[in-house]
Amino acid sequence: MINVGIDLGGTTIKAGIVKDGVIIRKKVIPTGAERPHREVVLDMADLVLDVVKEEGLTMEDINSVGIGSPGAVNPETGMIVFSANFADFRNIHLVDIMKEKISCPVYLENDANVAGLGEAAIGAGKGSKNCIVITLGTGLGGGIIIDGKIFSGAFYGGGEMGHQVIVADGLPCNCGRKGCWECYSSATGLIRMGKKHAAEDPASLMNKAHDGDLSLLNAKDVFDALAEGDTAATETIDEYAHYLAIGLANTINVFQPEYLIIGGGPSAQGEKLLGPVRAKMGEEIYGGETATKLVTAELGNDAGIIGAAMLYTIH
């Protein structure tokens, strides 16, 4: 059975054709999140048609299209209630607009829930009925699986792990609050910290990446400099791990899942990221220890696509 999964992000839209849990073709376009929602959604529909055609298939071959989107999503109505990462994503009928161009069933879920579904079913939490996936991307999303089901609150608007304040009166967040976990522990937060420490230390290797254009710094650049023993990069990861450990310890104290799975760009670093986080978390867990296993995602950046393509299994 062939399904299309879409990972709708604030920066890019990724669509993949998924067969037996594997992506056989993928296509990526820029989101243009500053545009009216209708333009973004119709581009997404065209992306599906394009990737199917490029694989030599027709839409008759496609069982379903699943979409993971950041924000508060209602899977029953196919609407995005609110998403801070786009210009006007408030009460938009995303599935209805997709259906103007797509004839097969279209399913919508929160992107982090989708990643949670994928990781719990065939990824790092395989076989677990209680796991949480924290995805570190443009924002910070949480996919919560309790008793084998996606948990998103009584009215589908819950599960917004990134929009918990961990620094009262802290940095302003896209959502309107101050000091959200997302501000500190998203990949965006890591890059901001890296730029700050690099600017304070002209000798830092981080200033040498991208022909010296610090505005292009990415998460991997920070870890590359860290591997060279760069002081500013070490300070960056120390600061980043501090806030990430705080939020992860909060999550364990409340949910104590079997698996706490870290996904998104920075998670590709594996123990280079988790090592410093584990060291700091020991001081943070209620009672000093936990049975929760902290691991990185196995589906990598494809979790969003694969999980979205699996949405038909819970509908």
Added chain:
Amino acid sequence: MINVGIDLGGTTIKAGIVKDGVIIRKKVIPTGAERPHREVVLDMADLVLDVVKEEGLTMEDINSVGIGSPGAVNPETGMIVFSANFADFRNIHLVDIMKEKISCPVYLENDANVAGLGEAAIGAGKGSKNCIVITLGTGLGGGIIIDGKIFSGAFYGGGEMGHQVIVADGLPCNCGRKGCWECYSSATGLIRMGKKHAAEDPASLMNKAHDGDLSLLNAKDVFDALAEGDTAATETIDEYAHYLAIGLANTINVFQPEYLIIGGGPSAQGEKLLGPVRAKMGEEIYGGETATKLVTAELGNDAGIIGAAMLYTIH
């Protein structure tokens, strides 16, 4: 059917005989939480025997004894894994010690879960299958009911809502972390804020309570002064509501329960507490609005006893 419910707190131990959801007799003793755990638990067993005798009953009349305790509790083994409010409550066999003196079944649960059970079944969340009770006491506890069941994580150590950091690197908490929600929004936190504002303002009415002994200030004193328009009390509640709103908004963003129920001492103030909190929460909710109903507990300070006496219903 007659059951005994016990509300084990850091300050007092309250035992009540509960019949048809109503407490027919209650007895309270100081906890002496600084003592070895065995002394505390045997006192608790004697308290049960005393209150039953005082009501003119014998232990043969008692169906079960239920205990709600703060901290990480394992209801299956009857052990308290860890509780920050006592001197040596770490991996203690609480139920086994109780059974040295009590012959009927003895059940143990986290105190906030117990309050959640009571409020969801017969209190403010009556009829709801998704509700959270936040209890503002010596500490801050959370009782989480999902799909009609107590949720406490995969290994019973979750649900520690109070031990989520909301002020990174903030005030030291009993649990070892810095800046836990409990430090700011427990009744203890309110009293600390009241004392600070009163000390800064010698004219404050809060300084006149208890014959001018500020060390005896309690939550009600702060609200009494607020009702008189006292400036320092107004500043106290403003500060308290700020942090309480942050934690409650975090809770809604993650769980979005049908009911978010506020219990514990300060909740007796009803809208005098919730009014300022609601005003601040409007700015804090993801997407700006929520379907979650914010209400005060209906079982009042008795929720712990009544909920504990109901533990037999889920065993």
